[in-house]
Amino acid sequence: MLHRSDALRGYLLMSPTLLIMLVGIVAPFVILLTxxxxxxxxxxxxxxxxxxxxxxxxxxxxxxxxLKRSFWISGVATAATVILCYPMAYYVAFHxxxxxxxxxILMTLPFWTSYLLRVFAxxxxxxxxxxxxxxxxxxxxxxxxxxxxLYSQEAVIITLAHAWAAFAILPMYVSLEKIxxxxxxxxxxxxxxxxxxxxxVTLPLSMPGIIAACFLIFIPTTxxxxxxxxxxxxxxxxxxxxxxxxxxxxxNWPMGAxxxxxxxxxIAAIAAVFLFVTRLAARRVA
Amino acid sequence: MDVVDxxxxxxxxxxxRRAFTRSLLAAGVALGAPLGGARRAMAAPEDQGxxxxxxxYDIPDLFQPYLEKHGxxxxxxxxxxxxxxxxxxxxxxxxxxxxPCNQALPRWIKTGLFQPIDPxxxxxxxxxxxxxxxxxxxxxxxxxxWLAPFDWGQTSxxxxxxxxxxxxxxxxxxxxxxxxxxxxxxxxxxxxDAWWVGAIKAGVDFKDIDSPEAFDKxxxxxxxxxxLIRTYTDDNxxxxxxxxxxxxxxxxxxxxxxxxxxxxxxPVRFAKPKEGALTWVCGLMIHKDAPKLDKAYDIIDSLLSVxxxxxxxxxxxxxxxxxxxxxxxxxxxxxxxxLSRQPSEILSAGHFQxxxxxxxxxxxxxxxxxxxxxx
Numbered sequence: 223m224l225h226r227s228d229a230l231r232g233y234l235l236m237s238p239t240l241l242i243m244l245v246g247i248v249a250p251f252v253i254l255l256t257x258x259x260x261x262x263x264x265x266x267x268x269x270x271x272x273x274x275x276x277x278x279x280x281x282x283x284x285x286x287x288x289l290k291r292s293f294w295i296s297g298v299a300t301a302a303t304v305i306l307c308y309p310m311a312y313y314v315a316f317h318x319x320x321x322x323x324x325x326x327i328l329m330t331l332p333f334w335t336s337y338l339l340r341v342f343a344x345x346x347x348x349x350x351x352x353x354x355x356x357x358x359x360x361x362x363x364x365x366x367x368x369x370x371x372l373y374s375q376e377a378v379i380i381t382l383a384h385a386w387a388a389f390a391i392l393p394m395y396v397s398l399e400k401i402x403x404x405x406x407x408x409x410x411x412x413x414x415x416x417x418x419x420x421x422x423v424t425l426p427l428s429m430p431g432i433i434a435a436c437f438l439i440f441i442p443t444t445x446x447x448x449x450x451x452x453x454x455x456x457x458x459x460x461x462x463x464x465x466x467x468x469x470x471x472x473x474n475w476p477m478g479a480x481x482x483x484x485x486x487x488x489i490a491a492i493a494a495v496f497l498f499v500t501r502l503a504a505r506r507v508a
Numbered sequence: 509m510d511v512v513d514x515x516x517x518x519x520x521x522x523x524x525r526r527a528f529t530r531s532l533l534a535a536g537v538a539l540g541a542p543l544g545g546a547r548r549a550m551a552a553p554e555d556q557g558x559x560x561x562x563x564x565y566d567i568p569d570l571f572q573p574y575l576e577k578h579g580x581x582x583x584x585x586x587x588x589x590x591x592x593x594x595x596x597x598x599x600x601x602x603x604x605x606x607x608p609c610n611q612a613l614p615r616w617i618k619t620g621l622f623q624p625i626d627p628x629x630x631x632x633x634x635x636x637x638x639x640x641x642x643x644x645x646x647x648x649x650x651x652x653x654w655l656a657p658f659d660w661g662q663t664s665x666x667x668x669x670x671x672x673x674x675x676x677x678x679x680x681x682x683x684x685x686x687x688x689x690x691x692x693x694x695x696x697x698x699x700x701d702a703w704w705v706g707a708i709k710a711g712v713d714f715k716d717i718d719s720p721e722a723f724d725k726x727x728x729x730x731x732x733x734x735x736l737i738r739t740y741t742d743d744n745x746x747x748x749x750x751x752x753x754x755x756x757x758x759x760x761x762x763x764x765x766x767x768x769x770x771x772x773x774x775p776v777r778f779a780k781p782k783e784g785a786l787t788w789v790c791g792l793m794i795h796k797d798a799p800k801l802d803k804a805y806d807i808i809d810s811l812l813s814v815x816x817x818x819x820x821x822x823x824x825x826x827x828x829x830x831x832x833x834x835x836x837x838x839x840x841x842x843x844x845x846x847l848s849r850q851p852s853e854i855l856s857a858g859h860f861q862x863x864x865x866x867x868x869x870x871x872x873x874x875x876x877x878x879x880x881x882x883x
Contacts, residue, residue: 350755
């Protein structure tokens with residue numbers, strides 16, 4: 223009886239969240255799933271349930287290619303962000319002793335401006351007459367502006383890697399900060415040099431932060447819309463842009479819904495594999 | 509003076525620190541000002557009408573009469589292509605006035621989302637050029653019309669006369685297919701312009717544009733062009749900046765891009781392709797549930813006014829529908845802009861867009877988007 227009421231109390235406590243989840247996530251998901259089984263006819267929907275859209279994504283190479291490209295761009299961006307941000311998080315966790323909060327705030331300061339503005343800023347930096355190109359020309363390294371800096375996959379990767387840095391620094395900082403310093407001393411006492419100590423103690427113990435950072439960046443950037451739209455050019459189009467097209471000019475909402483579902487499934491699968499592999503690796507190191 | 513120059517000037521001691529700080533301040537104000545402006549536009553009182561239009565038409569210069577009457581600008585929403593606009597309105601976006609073109613008119617009417625316009629409520633209507641009103645499907649009953657014509661003109665190529673070498677050839681749409689300028693060519697992203705240009709290039713008559721062979725032929729030329737294109741965009745500013753910096757040497761644009769670049773002394777020409785330019789008439793339609801019907805008529809009347817016409821002709825290089833707007837310009841100026849008091853002279857000299865079915869429109873958009881993505 224007591225047990226039951228405990229459970230009941232738990233649900234009551236959770237009810238605001240549950241309600242939001244239900245209304246804000248489950249319901250739209252069900253709508254999306256249903257719509258993906260419809261087809262378009264003119265401006266209306268044909269509501270007979272069919273897997274035709276899924277078949278199309280399987281048969282037409284464009285969808286697979288765009289998915290692959292999205293995972294590639296977002297994967298590289300994720301790796302770059304994590305690698306670039308790890309030293310920053312490491313420095314603050316181990317070598318800053320006073321005003322840590324101020325350091326964290328300083329590092330996340332650029333992220334107080336809107337995402338869109340940051341993307342535009344990169345457009346200015348990477349542009350044909352942008353900061354990088356005019357700088358290189360002024361220094362005499364190049365005679366003509368580098369065209370590949372803008373409207374390319376590289377531009378998208380650079381921008382994503384910067385735009386999402388805050389999401390990498392914070393979780394990695396938290397897990398590095400939690401590491402018991404006496405473990406490091408013990409490792410040194412037992413004869414580990416700095417490199418071995420890092421690989422055998424610090425890195426495995428900060429793994430949860432790294433994994434969290436990877437997820438936090440990989441999942442949203444795969445479906446990113448605005449960065450490839452503004453900086454990607456014809457070759458930088460990602461799946462998010464294509465989904466938007468289905469809801470916009472191509473006017474095929476069911477197809478858009480299908481693509482969204484497929485993207486979700488793929489991300490879930492990749493995340494599961496990634497988690498499994500890192501677990502395995504962590505166990506082996508430990 | 510650009511930033512690099514300024515830094516160099518500081519190093520050489522030519523520019524005082526104070527002057528440098530002052531220009532930094534100016535840059536800051538310049539960056540901040542549009543933000544303030546945007547906020548003001550958003551904060552425009554709820555009781556102004558909403559105008560859903562192409563990028564570039566959301567400026568005060570077109571709304572002086574409206575501004576005088578109501579003290580505020582209308583609210584603006586901007587689209588990149590009229591198909592996108594229609595999809596949004598079908599999805600439930602309610603505006604007062606929108607801005608389709610002749611090619612989309614029958615399809616827009618068919619959706620039932622619009623109401624006929626009563627010309628007697630427009631003070632400028634008697635001056636509207638009749639042949640622009642007389643578009644396919646525009647006749648609503650009782651002397652009413654569906655679309656009040658506003659602007660007309662051409663889609664053609666704006667190219668840098670100093671960077672694009674014609675090599676003695678005539679101006680032609682082939683310029684946008686010239687592999688010599690790979691990665692330095694630009695295009696509008698909307699199929700509403702680009703696909704029709706593809707038809708001209710492929711030699712497809714607009715009467716036959718709805719046929720499997722036409723689709724194949726146009727798709728083939730669009731695929732051929734795609735690797736040459738730096739970027740597809742519906743943002744005129746992006747194309748204009750790229751042309752002025754030399755990032756692009758030629759691009760498909762509307763007349764306004766060329767006129768504005770010329771005003772800034774960038775050496776560009778708006779080509780008269782030997783195959784003929786793409787021509788169109790655009791106008792204004794009122795949403796059937798327009799929440800501010802009176803303001804909707806004021807928006808239209810303001811756009812049809814002589815004042816607005818002057819701006820459209822002089823600053824954008826578009827034709828206007830108000831015949832009196834042309835009085836301020838001599839024949840030579842109009843010729844220079846590729847305009848005329850008789851729109852038919854210009855419109856029939858180029859390729860005038862022909863209305864198509866919804867199925868065609870959707871199929872075209874889908875196919876063109878795939879081609880742009882590289883397939």
